[in-house]
Amino acid sequence: MNKSDISNPGRGKTLVLVLTLLNTVLVAAISALQVDATIRANQANRDSQYYTFQATGSLISTGARSDYDLNTFSMLLANTQEALVAGYTALQRQNANDQSGFETLTLEAQIFQARANRVRSLSVLMTDPAYAPASDQVPPNITDYMSDLNSYSLELVQKQNDASDAYHRWNNKSDSYVAVLTVLSVAFFLLGVAQMAQPSLRVLFSLFAIGVISIGILWTLILLIF
Amino acid sequence: MEKPEDKSNPLEVWIAILIALVSFTTALAAWRTTSLGSKAGDLIFQGLLNAVKREAAANEDWRQAYQEAGYARDYLISLDGLIVLENSTDPASQEHAAQLRTYLLPGMELLASPLGTDPSYLTPEGWLNVQKRFDELEAQSPDLSNLDPLASFSLADTYYAEQRWLVVGTILIAVSLFWLGLSQLSHLRLRILILVLGVIVYGIGLVWSLGVEFVFFILRGGVL
Numbered sequence: 001m002n003k004s005d006i007s008n009p010g011r012g013k014t015l016v017l018v019l020t021l022l023n024t025v026l027v028a029a030i031s032a033l034q035v036d037a038t039i040r041a042n043q044a045n046r047d048s049q050y051y052t053f054q055a056t057g058s059l060i061s062t063g064a065r066s067d068y069d070l071n072t073f074s075m076l077l078a079n080t081q082e083a084l085v086a087g088y089t090a091l092q093r094q095n096a097n098d099q100s101g102f103e104t105l106t107l108e109a110q111i112f113q114a115r116a117n118r119v120r121s122l123s124v125l126m127t128d129p130a131y132a133p134a135s136d137q138v139p140p141n142i143t144d145y146m147s148d149l150n151s152y153s154l155e156l157v158q159k160q161n162d163a164s165d166a167y168h169r170w171n172n173k174s175d176s177y178v179a180v181l182t183v184l185s186v187a188f189f190l191l192g193v194a195q196m197a198q199p200s201l202r203v204l205f206s207l208f209a210i211g212v213i214s215i216g217i218l219w220t221l222i223l224l225i226f
Numbered sequence: 227m228e229k230p231e232d233k234s235n236p237l238e239v240w241i242a243i244l245i246a247l248v249s250f251t252t253a254l255a256a257w258r259t260t261s262l263g264s265k266a267g268d269l270i271f272q273g274l275l276n277a278v279k280r281e282a283a284a285n286e287d288w289r290q291a292y293q294e295a296g297y298a299r300d301y302l303i304s305l306d307g308l309i310v311l312e313n314s315t316d317p318a319s320q321e322h323a324a325q326l327r328t329y330l331l332p333g334m335e336l337l338a339s340p341l342g343t344d345p346s347y348l349t350p351e352g353w354l355n356v357q358k359r360f361d362e363l364e365a366q367s368p369d370l371s372n373l374d375p376l377a378s379f380s381l382a383d384t385y386y387a388e389q390r391w392l393v394v395g396t397i398l399i400a401v402s403l404f405w406l407g408l409s410q411l412s413h414l415r416l417r418i419l420i421l422v423l424g425v426i427v428y429g430i431g432l433v434w435s436l437g438v439e440f441v442f443f444i445l446r447g448g449v450l
Binding site for chain 1: 259263266267270273274277278281284285288289291292295296299302303304305306307309310311314316319351352353354356375379382383386389390393394397398400401404408416
């Protein structure tokens with residue numbers, strides 16, 4: 001024990017007290033930040049899962065819709081083709097002086113044409129102005145149709161990805177705040193030792209504690225900024 | 227003979243009682259804070275379950291609506307072809323049409339109902355109104371279609387908000403416990419100062435926590 005320790009045994013105690021107070025306030029603030037980060041992570045995780053369910057449902061319903069719409073369109077193509085082929089063949093039979101064949105095939109062509117007319121009216125691709133072809137020579141706008149059909153699902157998937165990213169971000173922050181709290185608990189230990197040590201060692205331990213507290217503050221600032 | 231240092235200072239006894247009280251309050255506040263997080267977690271779980279149930283029901287309703295639309299489309303197409311056959315001048319074709327109307331069409335009509343048989347399901351553009359049929363199917367199972375996951379999430383958010391604010395009160399109370407402990411160990415001159423500091427912080431923490439509880443109790447319409 002050196003002379004100054006004997007002459008002033010309480011040296012540095014005020015410093016230790018102030019540092020302890022500072023560390024306490026820091027721990028309190030970072031605990032609150034940790035809880036806040038955990039809550040935000042939980043909410044983002046919830047949103048991510050909710051959007052996943054919604055996106056799945058949207059994909060299922062759009063799948064059913066596109067299956068129906070494209071089947072209807074393919075039925076239109078098939079019946080139109082059948083009507084054309086039957087009509088063409090009927091003309092061939094007429095040229096071959098086969099009146100019975102001509103009448104049978106003409107009737108068949110009329111049946112297919114009636115079916116095709118009905119399918120045309122049922123087909124969104126042929127009647128919706130957004131997709132319907134401008135003339136009989138061009139196909140409907142399938143690209144726009146598919147784009148519109150999938151837009152809501154894609155929007156949901158984007159929201160899900162954003163929520164998932166937010167979850168990872170806040171969860172990492174929450175974990176980092178726990179690490180900062182652990183560092184600050186080391187500072188508490190050092191300050192406790194400083195309080196009990198001789199005055200010369202007290203200052204040394206206080207300096208160690210200041211270093212650890214500085215690391216905690218710096219780390220917290222980095223977490224708050226980024 | 228009793229040594230002088232064995233005698234407890236009355237202030238030390240009061241500080242000890244205060245520490246016990248603050249410890250109890252800290253434990254209570256920590257329990258409440260954790261409990262709020264747990265309640266919010268339960269509500270989120272419930273909301274997600276409801277979301278899965280509702281989506282599953284909606285998926286099934288969409289599948290059924292489009293399946294019925296397919297049957298209706300096939301029926302309407304066959305019907306129009308049949309009408310041409312019926313209007314034919316050929317007796318064999320007319321006979322064929324009559325047989326189809328008797329034996330084939332009723333079955334198709336049954337499957338196509340109601341989309342293909344009720345004109346109210348046709349949109350002005352001429353499409354089948356599958357959305358209308360879907361809405362009807364949804365209305366047939368209100369216990370599933372009326373599930374509202376967002377309501378559970380919204381309630382969970384109020385618990386999270388309360389937890390967020392209550393943590394501040396809990397931390398203040400915990401901090402006061404630290405100061406009261408320090409006052410017990412300090413010398414007389416500093417002790418009073420630290421004790422007063424501890425009591426003030428405890429008072430602020432307690433009032434804050436009770437205030438948060440009261441505000442959120444009112445906001446949730448009387449639910450803790």
